[in-house]
Amino acid sequence: MTRETLSCEKVALAYRDGERTTYALREVSLSLPPGKFYGIMGPSGSGKSSLLYLLSGLKRPTGGAVTLGSTPLSQLPDAELMRLRRTRFGFVFQQPFLLTYLTALENIVVAAPKPDAAARQKAQELLESLGLASMAGKLPGQLSGGERQRVAVARALINDPEILFADEPTAALDQTNGHRVIEALAAWRSKGTVIVVTHDAGMLTGADQLIQLRDGILSTEH
Numbered sequence: 576m577t578r579e580t581l582s583c584e585k586v587a588l589a590y591r592d593g594e595r596t597t598y599a600l601r602e603v604s605l606s607l608p609p610g611k612f613y614g615i616m617g618p619s620g621s622g623k624s625s626l627l628y629l630l631s632g633l634k635r636p637t638g639g640a641v642t643l644g645s646t647p648l649s650q651l652p653d654a655e656l657m658r659l660r661r662t663r664f665g666f667v668f669q670q671p672f673l674l675t676y677l678t679a680l681e682n683i684v685v686a687a688p689k690p691d692a693a694a695r696q697k698a699q700e701l702l703e704s705l706g707l708a709s710m711a712g713k714l715p716g717q718l719s720g721g722e723r724q725r726v727a728v729a730r731a732l733i734n735d736p737e738i739l740f741a742d743e744p745t746a747a748l749d750q751t752n753g754h755r756v757i758e759a760l761a762a763w764r765s766k767g768t769v770i771v772v773t774h775d776a777g778m779l780t781g782a783d784q785l786i787q788l789r790d791g792i793l794s795t796e797h
């Protein structure tokens with residue numbers, strides 16, 4: 576797996592609403608070397624999700640640039656950007672978005688490039704590493720919210736993502752299950768970069784670096 580530094584240089588994200596322009600982010604610059612667990616924090620509306628969307632190529636900045644190694648993410652044509660996202664990034668969102676008619680194992684395998692025996696084996700290993708070995712054959716409706724979210728983490732990991740992005744992955748969970756999901760995400764730093772957005776500072780005590788946003792700009796950085 577290639578492991579490159581993800582960086583952004585003076586990125587901005589402006590939303591036009593008729594005459595009005597709202598800046599979700601303005602002039603944010605960051606350099607995120609690989610293999611670390613980064614936490615993006617800040618109050619509601621501070622631009623956390625916007626920053627995650629820009630860093631992961633889900634949105635394009637209205638100013639500045641996002642770069643992965645020497646690849647200018649924000650300048651790639653749509654198809655190339657989509658391919659890069661699919662092959663090098665993994666995503667976990669607030670809701671797990673599992674297919675209700677597939678088992679936990681099948682929900683993971685469908686995200687693999689080829690749904691073959693090797694992918695099934697890997698999906699089973701991921702479930703085991705996340706404490707869900709016995710849940711492989713269960714449907715999402717038979718799992719708890721925390722278990723469903725850990726299945727979503729396993730699905731995000733099936734392609735060995737160089738960067739794992741998570742947007743408020745614990746917002747729908749209680750503290751105990753939230754911490755288990757964060758532990759599962761954080762463990763990936765031994766292989767790739769982990770970037771987690773949350774408004775819950777208690778979830779980021781194990782982060783290597785905290786990125787604090789306020790009103791669309793960086794407020795502190797350690």
Ligand SMILES: Nc1ncnc2c1ncn2[C@@H]1O[C@H](COP(=O)(O)OP(=O)(O)OP(=O)(O)O)[C@@H](O)[C@H]1O
Pocket residue numbers: 590592597598599600617618619620621622623624625626774
């Ligand atoms: N589609 C949109 N159109 C207009 N303004 C938007 C849009 N999406 C976000 N914004 C604004 O951009 C700012 C940053 O939003 P963002 O979702 O990035 O913040 P956040 O820190 O993730 O908030 P939360 O914790 O509430 O999810 C907010 O003022 C928000 O109202």
